[in-house]
Amino acid sequence: MTKGTVAIVGAAGGIGSAIARRMHKDGHAPLVLMDLPGPALDAMASETGGQAFGIDLTDRASVSSAFATAQQQVPTLYGLVLAAGVVDNAKLADLDADRWSDILSVNLTGPFLCCLAARDWIADGGRIVTLGSLAGRTGGVITGTAYAASKGGIESLTKSMAQEFAPRGITVNCVAPGAVETPMLAAHTPERKAAMSASTPLKRMGQPNEIAAAVSYLLDADAGFTTGSVLAVNGGLRMD
Known part of the structure; x- marks a missing residue:
């Protein structure tokens, strides 16, 4: 049975492409695939039968345009998955304000802008899934300061939005x-x-399909009583 439309931001990335494939397998259609325009995004659209939309999360106008265009073609959205991100290993001593801003613009401000643009598009009873990181809890033992801060911010953004969207199911x-x-x-x-x-x-390290499986669960109707949660998929590296 065909399930509702899911938009995946970052659909051409390592984890995002695995999520797109899993959504296609799960029967979500049509898929709305968003990422920087290029061959990787076009190939994913061809593979999954999805519709590709170029988006630059560092550009507010690009985010607004991508979501407005997508909504014109797909009137109702069931799920939104925010899988785009960049990693950075610079600690405070090696980090300047420009690099800090670059990382947060993709990893935190970008997802915020996407949720703002999708707020009136996503249907009541729908699903939003963000992609955080173990670094958001540990402060980034290996990864850098800006990356850890951006992922900690994603967890808080998720919880805040969970409260705001709850009345709509x-x-x-x-x-x-x-x-x-x-x-x-x-x-x-x-x-x-x-x-x-x-x-x-x-x-061992995780595989992209294992992250996609976790996203699949949170998008499913069976996860209807789960909101504001952070699902750790880290091989037991941190057990809260």
């Missing part, structure tokens, strides 16, 4: 991965990646 939850095997890990040295695996109780 819309749930808002966050999936917080640990280290996941994606191209984004190229920011880390092989030694760091080996240390990540060694320090994880399951002795």
Whole structure:
């Protein structure tokens, strides 16, 4: 049975593309796929039968335009998944204000702008899922200051929106991965990646499809009584 439309921001990324494939498998249609325009986004649209929309999260006009155009073509939205993000390893001593602003504009302000643009588009009883990170809880043992701050902010944004959207029956939850095997890990040295695996109780890094499975659950009707939660998918590296 066809399920409702899901918009995935960051659909061409390592985790975002796995989420798009899982949504296609789950029967969500049509898929609204948003990312920086290019071959990767077009290929994902072709693979999943989704509709591609170029978006630049650092540009308010781009976000507004992408969402307005998508809504014209797809009048009703069931789910919104915010999977776009950039990683950065700079600690405070090596971080300047421009880099801080760049990281937060993609990882925190961008998702906020997307939720603002989708506020009246998403249907009552719908779902919003954000992508946080283990760094949002630990302060970023390996990752940098701006990245950790942005992901901590995503958790708070998720909880605040969960309260605001609750009267409409819309749930808002966050999936917080640990280290996941994606191209984004190229920011880390092989030694760091080996240390990540060694320090994880399951002795490995996560796979994108495992994050997509967590997102799939939170989008499902069975998750209707779960909102404002942060679902940790980190191999046991942190157990709250």
